[in-house]
Amino acid sequence: MNERTFRAENAQVLEDPERLVWLPPDEVITALALRTGMNVVDVGAGTGYFSIPIADAVGAGGRVTAVDMQREMLDLLAGKIKKRGGPGNIGLVQGEATATGVSAGAADIVLMANVWHELDDYPAVLAEMNRVLVPEGVLAVLDWRTDQEPPPGPPSGHRVSARAVGRDLSDNGWSVSDTRDIGRYSYLVIAGIPQ
Numbered sequence: 001m002n003e004r005t006f007r008a009e010n011a012q013v014l015e016d017p018e019r020l021v022w023l024p025p026d027e028v029i030t031a032l033a034l035r036t037g038m039n040v041v042d043v044g045a046g047t048g049y050f051s052i053p054i055a056d057a058v059g060a061g062g063r064v065t066a067v068d069m070q071r072e073m074l075d076l077l078a079g080k081i082k083k084r085g086g087p088g089n090i091g092l093v094q095g096e097a098t099a100t101g102v103s104a105g106a107a108d109i110v111l112m113a114n115v116w117h118e119l120d121d122y123p124a125v126l127a128e129m130n131r132v133l134v135p136e137g138v139l140a141v142l143d144w145r146t147d148q149e150p151p152p153g154p155p156s157g158h159r160v161s162a163r164a165v166g167r168d169l170s171d172n173g174w175s176v177s178d179t180r181d182i183g184r185y186s187y188l189v190i191a192g193i194p195q
């Protein structure tokens with residue numbers, strides 16, 4: 001935890017129905033070209049804003065592993081999953097972005113949504129994502145644009161630009177394949193693992 005970590009007591013912000021208007025999960029699902037049968041790891045999953053629609057997109061033959069370091073967030077997600085009728089194809093793991101506890105080569109895609117700006121050690125996080133992904137896997141970093149002022153979102157001083165994310169990825173050997181705006185306030189950077 002650091003001063004930028006999203007606090008579990010504010011979790012209702014992540015459940016605001018307006019969020020579906022300005023950050024539509026479908027836009028991310030399309031950008032990631034998600035297909036049935038894929039395995040996705042959602043790091044910093046929070047209350048599962050993306051985990052649940054992604055689980056629907058990958059279907060029963062696919063799987064979503066939702067990783068978060070805060071037990072309270074995973075408990076809220078567990079409650080939502082229970083309301084849907086059971087675990088289905090979503091697994092929950094309490095873990096750190098630098099040590100997720102997910103098996104090596106388990107993911108076709110790792111999504112890190114609204115968490116990059118909360119991290120401290122990008123090389124260690126990227127080494128862990130490299131371990132978790134299959135050789136042709138991709139990492140998708142979604143975060144807040146820096147050319148807009150909050151609200152909504154974290155303070156301007158906490159934000160990291162898409163350009164800086166791309167640089168962090170490239171500096172660590174990742175191949176950035178796409179950078180685009182998502183919804184009203186966010187960007188998405190997609191990169192392939194170091195070869």
Ligand SMILES: C[S@@+](CC[C@H](N)C(=O)[O-])C[C@H]1O[C@@H](n2cnc3c(N)ncnc32)[C@H](O)[C@@H]1O
Binds near residue numbers: 050
């Ligand atoms: C702002 S919330 C975003 C949740 C979700 N991805 C979304 O967009 O609705 C950030 C989440 O990342 C988690 N988080 C922050 N730093 C983390 C780290 N180093 N390892 C694992 N989870 C982390 C926090 O606990 C929090 O649940």
